[in-house]
Amino acid sequence: MEVELKFRLPNKSSHQKLLSILSQFHITTLYQRNEFVDGSAYELSSQRAVLLLRLYEQPRTPQCVVCLKSKPVLAHGVSRFEMENVRNVYNWNGVILEVDEAKFEFGEMYEVECETSEPERVKKMIEEFFTENGIEYSYSVMSKFAVFRAGKLPLS
Numbered sequence: 001m002e003v004e005l006k007f008r009l010p011n012k013s014s015h016q017k018l019l020s021i022l023s024q025f026h027i028t029t030l031y032q033r034n035e036f037v038d039g040s041a042y043e044l045s046s047q048r049a050v051l052l053l054r055l056y057e058q059p060r061t062p063q064c065v066v067c068l069k070s071k072p073v074l075a076h077g078v079s080r081f082e083m084e085n086v087r088n089v090y091n092w093n094g095v096i097l098e099v100d101e102a103k104f105e106f107g108e109m110y111e112v113e114c115e116t117s118e119p120e121r122v123k124k125m126i127e128e129f130f131t132e133n134g135i136e137y138s139y140s141v142m143s144k145f146a147v148f149r150a151g152k153l154p155l156s
Contacts, residue, residue: 003119006140007126008154009110014136018099018112021133025090025097031057032085036145044068050145083148093129095122102144107153111140 009015035053038044044051049068056063084103089096098113116122130137142154 003116005112005114005116005119005123005126007112007130007137008140009112010136010138012108012110015099015101015110017133018135019088021135022088022090022092022097022099025092027089027091027096030087030089032087033057034083034085034144036148083144085144093125095125097126100144102147104148104153106151109144109147109153111144112137 009018033055035055037051037053052065052067054065054067056065086101086103088099090099095114095116100109100111100113102109102111112126114122114126127137129135142150147154
């Protein structure tokens, strides 16, 4: 089973510092627009699910990924909205790190994501890397969708 680790960076300064440190491992930058969709009667969210349309806005190869996420940590109904996200992807120490800059009308949020089948080992490895390089972080407590629904950034 793949597990997604999520670390929140407190500000743009930490985000830029991390991008600089990881620059030698950079694979690509993805420009995404995420749209979450539900029925008018909240059929999906009532079952703790959300339909995600992730649009990759690459100039030559636009793509769309459709993903049904079930039982996410979301508490309210789902409505359709757009959210802009810039994702820098790195191949670092045998894992893929995705460093996100998500833009909301009420502010920006910075997050590091990593999918792995070895969450305990990889989490420790990432935490040690952050600590050794002076990167401030906390554990993400809300999904980007939940942040959008709340209408405000989570407290650091």
